[in-house]
Amino acid sequence: MQILIQLFHILVFPGLLFDVAMGVLLMGLNNKLVARMQNRVGPPILQPWYDFLKCCGKETIIPARAKRAVFLGSPYLGFVLLISVSMFIPFAGFIPVTMGSDLVVILYLLTFVSVCEILGAASSGSPFAGVGLSREMVAMISYELPFVLVILTVARAVGADQPSGAVFSLEGILAYQEMNGPLLFSPAAIPAAIAMLFVIPCETGMHPFDIAEAETEICEGMLAEYSGTPLAMYRLTHMVKVYTMSSLFVAMFLGNRFTGIVPVDILIGILLCIAVMFISAALPHAVCARLKVEQVFHFYWTVVTGFALAGLLLVWAGV
Amino acid sequence: MFQKWIDKSMRKSPWIYHINAGSCNGCDIELVSVLTPRYDAERFGFHLTGTPRQADIVVVSGPITMQSVDRLIRTLAQVPEPKCVVSLGSCPRSGNVFKGSFAIAGPLEKYTHVDVSVGGCTPKPEAIVAGLAKAAEILEEKRREMRKHGGMAPSPAVAAAVEHEERAEFGTGDATAVRQGAEQEADA
Numbered sequence: 479m480q481i482l483i484q485l486f487h488i489l490v491f492p493g494l495l496f497d498v499a500m501g502v503l504l505m506g507l508n509n510k511l512v513a514r515m516q517n518r519v520g521p522p523i524l525q526p527w528y529d530f531l532k533c534c535g536k537e538t539i540i541p542a543r544a545k546r547a548v549f550l551g552s553p554y555l556g557f558v559l560l561i562s563v564s565m566f567i568p569f570a571g572f573i574p575v576t577m578g579s580d581l582v583v584i585l586y587l588l589t590f591v592s593v594c595e596i597l598g599a600a601s602s603g604s605p606f607a608g609v610g611l612s613r614e615m616v617a618m619i620s621y622e623l624p625f626v627l628v629i630l631t632v633a634r635a636v637g638a639d640q641p642s643g644a645v646f647s648l649e650g651i652l653a654y655q656e657m658n659g660p661l662l663f664s665p666a667a668i669p670a671a672i673a674m675l676f677v678i679p680c681e682t683g684m685h686p687f688d689i690a691e692a693e694t695e696i697c698e699g700m701l702a703e704y705s706g707t708p709l710a711m712y713r714l715t716h717m718v719k720v721y722t723m724s725s726l727f728v729a730m731f732l733g734n735r736f737t738g739i740v741p742v743d744i745l746i747g748i749l750l751c752i753a754v755m756f757i758s759a760a761l762p763h764a765v766c767a768r769l770k771v772e773q774v775f776h777f778y779w780t781v782v783t784g785f786a787l788a789g790l791l792l793v794w795a796g797v
Numbered sequence: 798m799f800q801k802w803i804d805k806s807m808r809k810s811p812w813i814y815h816i817n818a819g820s821c822n823g824c825d826i827e828l829v830s831v832l833t834p835r836y837d838a839e840r841f842g843f844h845l846t847g848t849p850r851q852a853d854i855v856v857v858s859g860p861i862t863m864q865s866v867d868r869l870i871r872t873l874a875q876v877p878e879p880k881c882v883v884s885l886g887s888c889p890r891s892g893n894v895f896k897g898s899f900a901i902a903g904p905l906e907k908y909t910h911v912d913v914s915v916g917g918c919t920p921k922p923e924a925i926v927a928g929l930a931k932a933a934e935i936l937e938e939k940r941r942e943m944r945k946h947g948g949m950a951p952s953p954a955v956a957a958a959v960e961h962e963e964r965a966e967f968g969t970g971d972a973t974a975v976r977q978g979a980e981q982e983a984d985a
Contacts, residue, residue: 535803
């Protein structure tokens with residue numbers, strides 16, 4: 479019975495199926511909200527799901543110069559890694575898997591999801607994919623530094639009075655927030671939250687920061703040679719990543735158990751994810767044109783890192 | 798059941814790849830106006846991709862110049878099945894005002910099967926939307942045919958079936974007729 483419940487958690491509720499459903503919902507709402515802000519009708523909310531199914535139905539072409547195993551394998555590996563990331567992130571109080579230092583594991587696995595995409599692009603043998611993967615590396619360098627600083631800030635803010643000095647376990651962070659209220663309401667954590675809101679769109683490759691997939695400049699960049707089911711897996715990975723990052727934000731800064739009633743908590747969690755997606759992804763998409771590579775790098779290493787560093791110093795000073 | 802879902806979503810998410818084969822840019826601008834907020838083809842799921850590998854509908858504009866014919870054939874060969882070819886404007890149909898020029902290698906039918914042909918110089922955005930919607934329907938049909946004949950690779954039987962398929966045409970190059978055609982399509 480214990481195993482069945484565990485399997486249900488991994489495959490259905492906070493796990494695989496729920497991740498995919500939330501990814502589709504968030505991506506579809508993002509498209510719709512951006513369209514409404516641009517005075518358009520916009521695609522139906524299920525459009526990402528239609529795109530995914532359509533890509534599954536297309537022929538899969540493997541270029542002659544591609545390394546077959548890596549080219550076909552890396553999209554699936556990336557998706558599996560991302561789903562395993564979402565196992566560590568609690569939703570409405572459910573955590574399928576937990577261990578001592580969740581945040582460090584999440585940081586590493588999220589990097590590997592991007593590395594899988596880079597591997598697939600590098601094995602496709604297309605010069606456009608080559609340009610795209612070098613840009614993706616620049617984007618990774620840009621957002622990883624503020625992301626690590628934000629995680630250090632949260633760990634320190636929660637674990638300041640602990641003997642270890644920092645808590646990297648999401649369960650501990652949730653317990654702290656249950657006792658002391660959401661971290662977002664303490665003034666010292668606000669700069670870190672702002673930095674995290676900027677990390678989300680770059681991590682997920684959303685519009686103003688999608689330098690790696692600039693379809694008008696470099697032919698979809700890393701995905702230039704992908705078609706059929708592997709492309710569908712990449713699309714799904716991008717969708718689920720939006721959900722994973724926004725639920726990570728909710729878990730780190732807002733907590734999980736709001737009322738104690740499970741269905742209400744789930745509903746509030748979904749609404750909070752949508753709100754985070756709207757502020758961090760849809761608004762910049764509607765307002766801003768795509769940035770240049772060096773603009774992204776410059777912006778993240780000055781403004782966003784500045785916010786994250788300010789947050790870290792405030793928390794370390796014990797404000 | 799899953800296969801039927803895939804068939805249905807073929808029509809709902811057709812991605813467009815645009816090839817300019819020596820066009821004067823008039824049709825290209827009209828195509829862009831179809832995709833931008835005023836006509837907003839994205840509400841039907843249309844999406845302009847940057848690579849032929851992800852395309853479902855290939856839109857060709859221009860009279861197929863000698864310089865572009867080789868690139869055109871190579872690009873069309875890179876598009877995965879099932880795919881649709883839409884000729885945009887009068888140029889890929891007949892050569893239009895460039896007909897008889899030494900630099901023209903058209904019409905487009907010499908090189909590929911054309912599923913939908915949107916006429917006009919330049920076609921109205923309404924006519925282009927109607928033509929693209931028709932192409933999306935043909936895409937679903939093609940996917941059904943492919944599934945019936947098994948496998949993902951296009952068999953000769955599929956090619957023959959596609960060849961016999963009635964070709965949809967919109968507009969005649971005359972602006973009023975084009976608009977009427979688009980309205981009829983909208984009514985239907």
